Amino acid sequence: EQAKLKWLPYTSLLEFVAERYHSAESYIQKLNPGKNWEHLQPGETLKVPNVLPFEIEKFTEGKVPENPAFASRKVFVDTSEHLLEVFDQDQLVCVFPITPGSKTLPAPVGTWKILGVNVWPWFRYDEGMLNHGVRTENYYNLPPGPNNLVGVLWMGLNKPGIGIHGTNNPETIGRAASHGCVRLANWDAARVKDLISTGNTVLIF
Template identity: 50%
Template sequence: MKKLFSSLVSTLVLALVLPARAVIPDALPAAPEPVEDILRLQIFLDTQLFGPGKVDGRPGDITTQALKLYQRTQGLPETEVAAHTLDLSSVPEVYTTYTIRPEDLKYVGDLPSQPSAQSKKKYLPYDSLLEFLTERFHCSPELIEFINRPMKMAALKPGDVVKVPSVQPFLIEELTQIAKLPEVPEFLTRVIKIDTREKRLRLYEGEKLLATLPITPGSGHLATPPGTWRILGIAQMPTFRWDKSVLEYGVRSSSYYQLPLGPNNPVGVMWIGLNKPGIGIHGTNQPQTIGRSASHGCMRTANWDVVRLVKMITQGMTVIIEGPAPVPRPPVYAKAVKAEEVRPAEAAPPPPEPRRGLKLFFWKK
Protein backbone atom coordinates (compact mmCIF):
# COMPACT_ATOMS: atom_id res chain seq x y z
CA MET A 1 0.00 0.00 0.00
CA LYS A 2 2.84 2.39 0.95
CA LYS A 3 4.61 1.72 -2.37
CA LEU A 4 1.38 2.28 -4.32
CA PHE A 5 0.72 5.56 -2.45
CA SER A 6 4.25 6.78 -3.22
CA SER A 7 3.79 5.97 -6.90
CA LEU A 8 0.46 7.82 -7.03
CA VAL A 9 1.97 10.88 -5.32
CA SER A 10 4.89 10.93 -7.79
CA THR A 11 2.49 10.73 -10.73
CA LEU A 12 0.34 13.52 -9.30
CA VAL A 13 3.35 15.79 -8.72
CA LEU A 14 4.55 15.26 -12.30
CA ALA A 15 1.08 15.99 -13.62
CA LEU A 16 0.95 19.25 -11.65
CA VAL A 17 4.42 20.63 -12.46
CA LEU A 18 4.96 19.50 -16.06
CA PRO A 19 3.08 21.23 -18.90
CA ALA A 20 1.31 19.23 -21.57
CA ARG A 21 4.19 19.73 -24.00
CA ALA A 22 6.83 18.49 -21.54
CA VAL A 23 9.73 16.67 -23.17
CA ILE A 24 10.32 14.41 -20.16
CA PRO A 25 8.01 11.41 -20.01
CA ASP A 26 5.90 11.06 -16.87
CA ALA A 27 7.68 7.86 -15.92
CA LEU A 28 11.39 8.60 -16.27
CA PRO A 29 13.29 5.50 -17.41
CA ALA A 30 15.47 3.89 -14.80
CA ALA A 31 19.07 5.09 -14.96
CA PRO A 32 21.17 4.91 -17.02
CA GLU A 33 18.65 4.84 -19.90
CA PRO A 34 18.86 8.25 -21.63
CA VAL A 35 15.89 10.48 -22.41
CA GLU A 36 16.47 11.52 -26.01
CA ASP A 37 15.02 15.03 -25.63
CA ILE A 38 17.29 15.75 -22.69
CA LEU A 39 20.26 14.29 -24.57
CA ARG A 40 19.53 16.57 -27.54
CA LEU A 41 19.36 19.61 -25.23
CA GLN A 42 22.64 18.64 -23.52
CA ILE A 43 24.39 18.26 -26.89
CA PHE A 44 23.05 21.66 -27.97
CA LEU A 45 24.24 23.38 -24.78
CA ASP A 46 27.59 21.62 -24.95
CA THR A 47 28.06 22.84 -28.53
CA GLN A 48 27.30 26.42 -27.44
CA LEU A 49 29.85 26.04 -24.60
CA PHE A 50 27.14 26.46 -21.99
CA GLY A 51 28.35 23.31 -20.28
CA PRO A 52 25.69 20.85 -19.08
CA GLY A 53 28.35 18.68 -17.47
CA LYS A 54 28.66 15.13 -18.72
CA VAL A 55 26.27 14.23 -21.53
CA ASP A 56 24.05 11.42 -20.24
CA GLY A 57 20.45 12.13 -21.25
CA ARG A 58 19.42 12.49 -17.62
CA PRO A 59 17.84 15.52 -15.87
CA GLY A 60 19.96 17.31 -13.30
CA ASP A 61 20.87 20.63 -11.69
CA ILE A 62 23.92 21.24 -13.90
CA THR A 63 21.92 20.91 -17.13
CA THR A 64 19.12 23.09 -15.73
CA GLN A 65 21.62 25.75 -14.66
CA ALA A 66 23.24 25.80 -18.11
CA LEU A 67 19.83 26.01 -19.81
CA LYS A 68 18.71 28.99 -17.75
CA LEU A 69 21.94 30.87 -18.37
CA TYR A 70 21.64 30.27 -22.11
CA GLN A 71 17.99 31.40 -22.09
CA ARG A 72 19.02 34.56 -20.20
CA THR A 73 21.67 35.44 -22.80
CA GLN A 74 19.10 35.01 -25.56
CA GLY A 75 16.49 37.19 -23.81
CA LEU A 76 14.18 34.22 -23.29
CA PRO A 77 12.14 33.34 -20.19
CA GLU A 78 14.06 30.99 -17.90
CA THR A 79 12.40 27.60 -17.58
CA GLU A 80 12.99 24.11 -16.28
CA VAL A 81 14.31 21.52 -18.73
CA ALA A 82 10.84 20.09 -19.34
CA ALA A 83 9.36 23.42 -20.42
CA HIS A 84 12.03 24.95 -22.67
CA THR A 85 11.18 26.07 -26.21
CA LEU A 86 14.67 26.30 -27.70
CA ASP A 87 15.10 25.46 -31.37
CA LEU A 88 17.29 22.35 -31.32
CA SER A 89 17.20 21.74 -35.07
CA SER A 90 20.97 22.28 -35.15
CA VAL A 91 21.21 18.84 -33.49
CA PRO A 92 19.44 16.69 -36.11
CA GLU A 93 20.90 13.44 -34.76
CA VAL A 94 21.80 12.75 -31.14
CA TYR A 95 24.05 9.80 -32.01
CA THR A 96 26.86 9.13 -34.44
CA THR A 97 29.40 6.32 -34.68
CA TYR A 98 33.11 6.07 -34.02
CA THR A 99 35.46 3.36 -35.26
CA ILE A 100 38.23 2.45 -32.83
CA ARG A 101 41.59 3.05 -34.57
CA PRO A 102 44.91 1.29 -33.92
CA GLU A 103 46.48 4.68 -33.08
CA ASP A 104 43.93 5.20 -30.29
CA LEU A 105 45.74 2.52 -28.31
CA LYS A 106 48.69 4.94 -27.91
CA TYR A 107 46.60 6.80 -25.32
CA VAL A 108 45.42 3.76 -23.37
CA GLY A 109 47.54 1.70 -21.01
CA ASP A 110 48.51 0.76 -17.50
CA LEU A 111 47.63 3.41 -14.93
CA PRO A 112 49.01 2.80 -11.41
CA SER A 113 46.82 4.02 -8.58
CA GLN A 114 49.61 5.42 -6.37
CA PRO A 115 51.58 8.62 -7.08
CA SER A 116 54.87 6.89 -6.28
CA ALA A 117 54.28 4.45 -9.16
CA GLN A 118 52.78 7.10 -11.44
CA SER A 119 55.90 9.25 -11.06
CA LYS A 120 57.97 6.47 -12.67
CA LYS A 121 55.95 6.55 -15.90
CA LYS A 122 56.52 8.84 -18.88
CA TYR A 123 52.81 9.33 -19.57
CA LEU A 124 49.54 8.94 -17.63
CA PRO A 125 47.16 7.36 -20.18
CA TYR A 126 43.50 6.41 -20.14
CA ASP A 127 43.04 3.14 -18.31
CA SER A 128 40.68 1.72 -20.96
CA LEU A 129 39.17 2.40 -24.36
CA LEU A 130 35.89 3.07 -22.55
CA GLU A 131 37.48 5.94 -20.63
CA PHE A 132 39.03 7.18 -23.90
CA LEU A 133 35.54 7.24 -25.46
CA THR A 134 33.81 8.94 -22.53
CA GLU A 135 36.26 11.83 -22.59
CA ARG A 136 36.33 12.06 -26.38
CA PHE A 137 32.55 12.33 -26.50
CA HIS A 138 31.94 14.25 -23.24
CA CYS A 139 29.72 11.59 -21.73
CA SER A 140 29.20 9.15 -18.90
CA PRO A 141 30.44 5.55 -19.19
CA GLU A 142 26.92 4.38 -18.34
CA LEU A 143 25.57 6.09 -21.47
CA ILE A 144 28.18 4.48 -23.75
CA GLU A 145 27.51 1.07 -22.23
CA PHE A 146 23.72 1.41 -22.45
CA ILE A 147 23.45 2.58 -26.06
CA ASN A 148 25.90 -0.10 -27.24
CA ARG A 149 24.25 -3.11 -25.58
CA PRO A 150 25.05 -6.01 -25.82
CA MET A 151 28.60 -5.02 -26.89
CA LYS A 152 31.14 -5.51 -24.09
CA MET A 153 33.07 -2.29 -23.51
CA ALA A 154 35.86 -4.15 -21.72
CA ALA A 155 36.57 -6.08 -24.93
CA LEU A 156 36.81 -3.12 -27.34
CA LYS A 157 39.51 -3.34 -30.01
CA PRO A 158 40.58 -1.53 -33.19
CA GLY A 159 37.96 -1.89 -35.92
CA ASP A 160 35.00 -1.95 -33.53
CA VAL A 161 32.26 0.56 -34.37
CA VAL A 162 30.78 2.26 -31.31
CA LYS A 163 27.65 4.40 -31.01
CA VAL A 164 28.42 7.76 -29.33
CA PRO A 165 26.77 11.18 -28.71
CA SER A 166 27.16 13.61 -31.61
CA VAL A 167 29.29 16.21 -29.83
CA GLN A 168 32.47 17.93 -31.00
CA PRO A 169 35.09 15.27 -30.17
CA PHE A 170 37.85 16.00 -27.68
CA LEU A 171 41.04 15.15 -29.60
CA ILE A 172 43.80 14.19 -27.19
CA GLU A 173 46.10 13.47 -30.15
CA GLU A 174 46.17 17.18 -31.09
CA LEU A 175 47.61 18.28 -27.74
CA THR A 176 51.37 18.70 -27.38
CA GLN A 177 53.27 19.92 -24.37
CA ILE A 178 53.55 23.73 -24.38
CA ALA A 179 54.95 25.41 -21.28
CA LYS A 180 53.24 28.73 -21.94
CA LEU A 181 50.67 29.49 -24.62
CA PRO A 182 51.14 32.81 -26.45
CA GLU A 183 49.22 35.91 -25.40
CA VAL A 184 46.18 36.88 -27.49
CA PRO A 185 45.88 40.68 -27.14
CA GLU A 186 42.30 40.90 -28.42
CA PHE A 187 41.13 38.75 -25.48
CA LEU A 188 42.68 40.93 -22.75
CA THR A 189 39.45 42.83 -22.06
CA ARG A 190 37.53 39.61 -21.39
CA VAL A 191 36.81 38.66 -17.79
CA ILE A 192 36.28 35.30 -16.09
CA LYS A 193 33.84 35.41 -13.19
CA ILE A 194 33.47 32.52 -10.77
CA ASP A 195 31.03 32.19 -7.88
CA THR A 196 32.24 29.15 -5.97
CA ARG A 197 28.81 28.73 -4.38
CA GLU A 198 27.17 27.97 -7.71
CA LYS A 199 30.15 25.93 -8.97
CA ARG A 200 30.24 27.57 -12.37
CA LEU A 201 32.72 29.60 -14.41
CA ARG A 202 31.46 32.39 -16.68
CA LEU A 203 33.42 34.12 -19.44
CA TYR A 204 32.34 37.66 -20.33
CA GLU A 205 33.18 40.19 -23.01
CA GLY A 206 31.72 43.39 -21.63
CA GLU A 207 28.20 42.44 -20.55
CA LYS A 208 27.95 39.54 -23.01
CA LEU A 209 28.23 36.01 -21.60
CA LEU A 210 30.38 34.08 -24.09
CA ALA A 211 30.64 30.73 -22.31
CA THR A 212 29.92 29.07 -18.98
CA LEU A 213 31.25 25.81 -17.60
CA PRO A 214 30.60 23.72 -14.49
CA ILE A 215 33.57 23.57 -12.14
CA THR A 216 34.56 22.03 -8.83
CA PRO A 217 36.05 24.73 -6.56
CA GLY A 218 37.90 24.36 -3.30
CA SER A 219 36.11 24.34 0.03
CA GLY A 220 36.66 24.42 3.77
CA HIS A 221 40.25 25.07 4.90
CA LEU A 222 41.41 25.03 1.28
CA ALA A 223 38.54 26.99 -0.24
CA THR A 224 39.22 28.81 -3.51
CA PRO A 225 40.28 32.31 -2.36
CA PRO A 226 37.84 35.09 -3.31
CA GLY A 227 39.31 38.20 -4.89
CA THR A 228 40.31 39.79 -8.17
CA TRP A 229 43.19 37.94 -9.80
CA ARG A 230 45.03 37.81 -13.11
CA ILE A 231 46.03 34.95 -15.40
CA LEU A 232 49.83 34.61 -15.28
CA GLY A 233 50.12 31.90 -17.91
CA ILE A 234 48.48 28.88 -19.54
CA ALA A 235 50.31 25.56 -19.85
CA GLN A 236 49.17 22.78 -22.18
CA MET A 237 49.77 19.14 -21.15
CA PRO A 238 51.39 20.09 -17.82
CA THR A 239 53.25 17.85 -15.41
CA PHE A 240 52.16 17.83 -11.78
CA ARG A 241 53.84 18.06 -8.38
CA TRP A 242 52.10 15.63 -5.99
CA ASP A 243 52.76 16.75 -2.43
CA LYS A 244 50.93 15.24 0.55
CA SER A 245 51.57 18.37 2.59
CA VAL A 246 49.74 20.44 -0.04
CA LEU A 247 46.80 18.03 0.03
CA GLU A 248 46.49 18.11 3.80
CA TYR A 249 47.66 21.61 4.74
CA GLY A 250 47.96 23.66 1.57
CA VAL A 251 51.71 24.07 2.19
CA ARG A 252 54.52 22.85 -0.08
CA SER A 253 57.11 20.47 1.37
CA SER A 254 60.33 18.87 0.15
CA SER A 255 58.67 15.45 -0.02
CA TYR A 256 56.80 15.08 -3.31
CA TYR A 257 56.42 13.13 -6.58
CA GLN A 258 56.62 14.71 -10.02
CA LEU A 259 53.88 13.17 -12.15
CA PRO A 260 54.15 13.11 -15.96
CA LEU A 261 51.76 14.58 -18.50
CA GLY A 262 48.75 12.74 -19.91
CA PRO A 263 44.93 12.80 -19.81
CA ASN A 264 45.03 11.16 -16.37
CA ASN A 265 47.40 13.73 -14.92
CA PRO A 266 45.60 15.11 -11.83
CA VAL A 267 45.41 18.60 -13.38
CA GLY A 268 44.30 17.19 -16.71
CA VAL A 269 45.50 18.66 -19.99
CA MET A 270 45.52 22.41 -19.17
CA TRP A 271 46.77 24.58 -16.30
CA ILE A 272 45.61 28.23 -16.13
CA GLY A 273 47.75 29.77 -13.38
CA LEU A 274 46.64 32.85 -11.44
CA ASN A 275 48.74 35.46 -9.63
CA LYS A 276 47.62 33.87 -6.37
CA PRO A 277 50.37 31.33 -5.58
CA GLY A 278 49.22 27.75 -5.96
CA ILE A 279 45.78 28.62 -7.40
CA GLY A 280 44.56 28.03 -10.93
CA ILE A 281 41.88 26.70 -13.24
CA HIS A 282 42.69 23.30 -14.73
CA GLY A 283 41.47 20.07 -16.26
CA THR A 284 40.89 16.87 -14.33
CA ASN A 285 41.31 13.11 -14.32
CA GLN A 286 37.80 12.72 -12.86
CA PRO A 287 35.33 14.52 -15.19
CA GLN A 288 32.37 12.51 -13.89
CA THR A 289 32.59 14.38 -10.55
CA ILE A 290 32.70 17.95 -11.89
CA GLY A 291 30.20 20.23 -10.17
CA ARG A 292 29.42 17.59 -7.58
CA SER A 293 32.42 16.99 -5.29
CA ALA A 294 34.82 19.46 -3.68
CA SER A 295 38.47 20.17 -4.50
CA HIS A 296 41.20 21.61 -2.32
CA GLY A 297 41.67 25.16 -3.55
CA CYS A 298 41.87 25.19 -7.35
CA MET A 299 39.01 25.16 -9.83
CA ARG A 300 38.86 22.07 -12.00
CA THR A 301 36.70 21.37 -15.01
CA ALA A 302 36.43 18.63 -17.61
CA ASN A 303 39.29 18.32 -20.11
CA TRP A 304 36.81 18.61 -22.99
CA ASP A 305 35.64 21.97 -21.58
CA VAL A 306 38.98 23.48 -20.57
CA VAL A 307 40.57 22.92 -24.01
CA ARG A 308 37.77 24.93 -25.59
CA LEU A 309 37.87 27.62 -22.91
CA VAL A 310 41.60 28.14 -23.48
CA LYS A 311 40.89 29.09 -27.10
CA MET A 312 38.82 32.04 -25.81
CA ILE A 313 41.11 33.44 -23.10
CA THR A 314 44.69 34.69 -22.64
CA GLN A 315 47.30 35.47 -20.01
CA GLY A 316 46.84 38.91 -18.50
CA MET A 317 43.05 38.55 -18.28
CA THR A 318 41.18 39.35 -15.08
CA VAL A 319 39.59 36.55 -13.02
CA ILE A 320 37.05 37.59 -10.38
CA ILE A 321 36.26 34.97 -7.74
CA GLU A 322 33.37 35.33 -5.30
CA GLY A 323 32.41 33.02 -2.47
CA PRO A 324 33.33 32.11 1.09
CA ALA A 325 36.93 32.56 2.22
CA PRO A 326 38.93 29.58 3.48
CA VAL A 327 37.96 28.46 6.97
CA PRO A 328 40.79 29.02 9.50
CA ARG A 329 42.48 25.82 10.60
CA PRO A 330 42.48 24.76 14.25
CA PRO A 331 45.86 25.04 16.09
CA VAL A 332 46.53 21.31 15.75
CA TYR A 333 47.00 21.78 12.00
CA ALA A 334 49.50 24.59 12.49
CA LYS A 335 51.61 22.30 14.67
CA ALA A 336 51.42 19.52 12.07
CA VAL A 337 52.59 21.90 9.34
CA LYS A 338 55.61 22.93 11.40
CA ALA A 339 56.60 19.29 11.60
CA GLU A 340 56.86 19.21 7.78
CA GLU A 341 60.05 20.25 6.02
CA VAL A 342 58.63 23.20 4.12
CA ARG A 343 60.39 25.12 1.36
CA PRO A 344 59.85 28.88 0.78
CA ALA A 345 57.22 29.71 -1.80
CA GLU A 346 58.60 30.03 -5.33
CA ALA A 347 57.86 32.93 -7.64
CA ALA A 348 56.41 30.67 -10.33
CA PRO A 349 55.51 27.28 -8.81
CA PRO A 350 54.70 24.34 -11.03
CA PRO A 351 51.04 23.29 -11.20
CA PRO A 352 49.76 22.65 -7.67
CA GLU A 353 47.75 19.74 -6.32
CA PRO A 354 44.25 19.46 -7.71
CA ARG A 355 43.44 19.42 -4.02
CA ARG A 356 41.08 16.54 -3.53
CA GLY A 357 40.88 13.78 -1.03
CA LEU A 358 43.37 11.02 -1.69
CA LYS A 359 40.71 8.34 -2.12
CA LEU A 360 38.83 10.19 -4.84
CA PHE A 361 42.06 11.58 -6.26
CA PHE A 362 43.22 8.32 -7.75
CA TRP A 363 40.03 6.29 -7.80
CA LYS A 364 39.33 4.83 -11.21
CA LYS A 365 36.23 3.30 -12.66
Protein backbone atom coordinates (compact mmCIF):
# COMPACT_ATOMS: atom_id res chain seq x y z
CA GLU A 1 0.00 0.00 0.00
CA GLN A 2 2.80 2.45 0.86
CA ALA A 3 4.35 1.97 -2.58
CA LYS A 4 1.16 3.42 -4.12
CA LEU A 5 1.55 6.69 -2.24
CA LYS A 6 3.56 9.77 -3.21
CA TRP A 7 4.56 10.67 0.36
CA LEU A 8 4.83 8.92 3.73
CA PRO A 9 3.80 11.61 6.24
CA TYR A 10 3.50 11.54 10.01
CA THR A 11 0.54 9.42 11.05
CA SER A 12 -0.48 11.63 13.99
CA LEU A 13 0.11 14.99 15.63
CA LEU A 14 1.69 13.19 18.58
CA GLU A 15 4.25 11.53 16.30
CA PHE A 16 5.08 14.91 14.74
CA VAL A 17 5.56 16.65 18.12
CA ALA A 18 7.62 13.75 19.50
CA GLU A 19 10.06 13.79 16.58
CA ARG A 20 10.30 17.58 16.52
CA TYR A 21 11.45 17.51 20.14
CA HIS A 22 13.68 14.40 19.95
CA SER A 23 11.41 12.22 22.07
CA ALA A 24 9.43 9.03 22.29
CA GLU A 25 5.69 9.52 21.95
CA SER A 26 5.23 8.02 25.40
CA TYR A 27 7.51 10.68 26.93
CA ILE A 28 5.57 13.53 25.31
CA GLN A 29 2.38 12.01 26.67
CA LYS A 30 3.96 11.77 30.12
CA LEU A 31 4.86 15.47 29.97
CA ASN A 32 1.28 16.33 28.99
CA PRO A 33 -1.05 14.17 31.10
CA GLY A 34 -4.72 14.38 30.21
CA LYS A 35 -4.16 15.83 26.73
CA ASN A 36 -6.47 14.48 24.07
CA TRP A 37 -4.14 14.27 21.08
CA GLU A 38 -7.02 13.59 18.70
CA HIS A 39 -8.80 16.81 19.67
CA LEU A 40 -6.23 19.46 20.53
CA GLN A 41 -7.63 22.97 20.25
CA PRO A 42 -5.97 26.07 18.75
CA GLY A 43 -4.10 27.95 21.47
CA GLU A 44 -3.50 24.92 23.69
CA THR A 45 -0.01 24.78 25.14
CA LEU A 46 2.22 21.71 25.32
CA LYS A 47 5.19 20.91 27.51
CA VAL A 48 8.16 19.67 25.48
CA PRO A 49 11.90 19.08 26.08
CA ASN A 50 14.17 22.13 25.81
CA VAL A 51 16.03 21.01 22.68
CA LEU A 52 16.69 22.52 19.26
CA PRO A 53 13.50 21.68 17.33
CA PHE A 54 13.86 19.35 14.36
CA GLU A 55 12.30 21.54 11.68
CA ILE A 56 11.56 18.92 9.08
CA GLU A 57 9.73 21.41 6.86
CA LYS A 58 13.06 23.12 6.06
CA PHE A 59 14.40 20.03 4.31
CA THR A 60 14.68 20.24 0.53
CA GLU A 61 14.60 17.04 -1.53
CA GLY A 62 17.72 16.21 -3.51
CA LYS A 63 21.43 15.55 -3.32
CA VAL A 64 23.57 17.39 -0.78
CA PRO A 65 26.49 19.11 -2.57
CA GLU A 66 30.02 18.00 -1.79
CA ASN A 67 31.71 20.25 0.77
CA PRO A 68 35.45 20.70 0.08
CA ALA A 69 35.95 22.22 3.56
CA PHE A 70 35.09 18.82 5.07
CA ALA A 71 37.23 16.74 2.71
CA SER A 72 39.56 15.55 5.49
CA ARG A 73 36.82 14.51 7.90
CA LYS A 74 36.33 10.89 8.85
CA VAL A 75 33.33 9.03 10.22
CA PHE A 76 33.87 6.31 12.84
CA VAL A 77 31.09 3.81 13.53
CA ASP A 78 31.59 1.95 16.80
CA THR A 79 29.29 -1.07 16.59
CA SER A 80 29.94 -2.20 20.16
CA GLU A 81 29.17 1.18 21.73
CA HIS A 82 26.44 2.01 19.18
CA LEU A 83 27.97 5.39 18.37
CA LEU A 84 28.78 7.39 15.24
CA GLU A 85 31.62 9.90 15.61
CA VAL A 86 32.86 12.51 13.14
CA PHE A 87 36.49 13.66 13.41
CA ASP A 88 38.28 16.53 11.68
CA GLN A 89 41.92 15.46 11.83
CA ASP A 90 42.26 14.56 15.55
CA GLN A 91 39.43 16.81 16.71
CA LEU A 92 36.06 15.29 17.61
CA VAL A 93 33.26 17.16 15.84
CA CYS A 94 30.19 15.25 17.04
CA VAL A 95 28.88 11.97 18.48
CA PHE A 96 25.46 10.44 17.85
CA PRO A 97 23.75 7.23 19.03
CA ILE A 98 23.06 4.67 16.29
CA THR A 99 21.70 1.23 15.52
CA PRO A 100 24.51 -0.66 13.72
CA GLY A 101 22.91 -3.64 12.03
CA SER A 102 21.86 -6.87 13.73
CA LYS A 103 23.39 -10.21 14.70
CA THR A 104 22.27 -11.78 11.42
CA LEU A 105 23.14 -8.78 9.23
CA PRO A 106 25.71 -6.65 11.10
CA ALA A 107 27.09 -3.41 9.75
CA PRO A 108 30.04 -4.37 7.50
CA VAL A 109 33.34 -3.93 9.32
CA GLY A 110 35.92 -2.15 7.20
CA THR A 111 36.88 1.13 5.58
CA TRP A 112 34.35 2.66 3.18
CA LYS A 113 33.60 5.89 1.35
CA ILE A 114 30.47 8.05 1.25
CA LEU A 115 29.34 8.04 -2.39
CA GLY A 116 26.50 10.54 -2.01
CA VAL A 117 24.06 12.14 0.42
CA ASN A 118 20.36 12.36 -0.44
CA VAL A 119 17.59 14.22 1.40
CA TRP A 120 14.08 12.73 1.22
CA PRO A 121 15.20 9.49 -0.44
CA TRP A 122 13.03 6.88 -2.06
CA PHE A 123 13.66 3.43 -0.62
CA ARG A 124 13.87 0.17 -2.56
CA TYR A 125 12.16 -2.32 -0.24
CA ASP A 126 13.61 -5.71 -1.14
CA GLU A 127 13.16 -8.46 1.47
CA GLY A 128 15.94 -10.50 -0.12
CA MET A 129 18.37 -7.61 0.34
CA LEU A 130 17.09 -6.76 3.83
CA ASN A 131 17.10 -10.30 5.18
CA HIS A 132 19.90 -11.98 3.26
CA GLY A 133 21.93 -9.21 1.62
CA VAL A 134 20.94 -10.45 -1.86
CA ARG A 135 19.27 -8.06 -4.32
CA THR A 136 16.16 -9.53 -5.99
CA GLU A 137 13.56 -8.41 -8.53
CA ASN A 138 10.76 -8.74 -5.97
CA TYR A 139 10.74 -5.24 -4.50
CA TYR A 140 8.71 -2.08 -3.88
CA ASN A 141 9.80 1.54 -4.26
CA LEU A 142 8.65 3.42 -1.17
CA PRO A 143 8.18 7.19 -1.49
CA PRO A 144 9.89 9.83 0.67
CA GLY A 145 8.59 11.11 3.97
CA PRO A 146 9.32 10.93 7.70
CA ASN A 147 7.79 7.45 7.76
CA ASN A 148 9.99 6.08 5.00
CA LEU A 149 12.02 3.18 6.41
CA VAL A 150 15.28 5.11 5.91
CA GLY A 151 13.81 8.34 7.21
CA VAL A 152 14.83 11.75 5.92
CA LEU A 153 18.34 10.95 4.72
CA TRP A 154 20.41 8.33 2.89
CA MET A 155 24.23 8.41 2.77
CA GLY A 156 25.23 5.63 0.43
CA LEU A 157 28.53 3.83 0.96
CA ASN A 158 30.70 2.09 -1.63
CA LYS A 159 29.20 -1.24 -0.56
CA PRO A 160 25.96 -2.11 -2.41
CA GLY A 161 22.83 -1.68 -0.33
CA ILE A 162 24.65 -0.25 2.69
CA GLY A 163 24.35 3.29 3.98
CA ILE A 164 23.96 5.63 6.92
CA HIS A 165 20.37 6.78 7.19
CA GLY A 166 17.45 8.02 9.26
CA THR A 167 14.51 6.00 10.53
CA ASN A 168 10.74 5.93 10.86
CA ASN A 169 11.11 4.42 14.34
CA PRO A 170 13.48 6.49 16.53
CA GLU A 171 12.78 4.36 19.60
CA THR A 172 14.92 1.60 18.04
CA ILE A 173 18.08 3.73 18.05
CA GLY A 174 20.78 2.20 20.21
CA ARG A 175 19.54 -1.34 19.62
CA ALA A 176 20.91 -3.98 17.21
CA ALA A 177 17.90 -4.12 14.92
CA SER A 178 18.95 -2.77 11.54
CA HIS A 179 19.63 -4.67 8.28
CA GLY A 180 23.37 -4.09 7.95
CA CYS A 181 23.09 -0.32 7.68
CA VAL A 182 23.85 2.38 10.23
CA ARG A 183 20.64 3.96 11.49
CA LEU A 184 20.26 7.39 13.13
CA ALA A 185 17.26 9.22 14.55
CA ASN A 186 15.98 11.62 11.88
CA TRP A 187 16.88 14.67 13.99
CA ASP A 188 20.47 13.42 14.22
CA ALA A 189 20.64 12.45 10.54
CA ALA A 190 19.62 16.03 9.74
CA ARG A 191 22.60 17.34 11.72
CA VAL A 192 25.11 14.81 10.40
CA LYS A 193 24.46 15.84 6.79
CA ASP A 194 25.80 19.32 7.59
CA LEU A 195 28.96 17.94 9.21
CA ILE A 196 30.23 15.50 6.56
CA SER A 197 30.75 15.40 2.81
CA THR A 198 30.59 13.02 -0.10
CA GLY A 199 33.97 11.32 -0.35
CA ASN A 200 34.56 11.12 3.40
CA THR A 201 36.04 7.90 4.76
CA VAL A 202 33.80 5.78 7.00
CA LEU A 203 35.46 3.29 9.35
CA ILE A 204 33.13 0.65 10.78
CA PHE A 205 34.56 -1.42 13.61
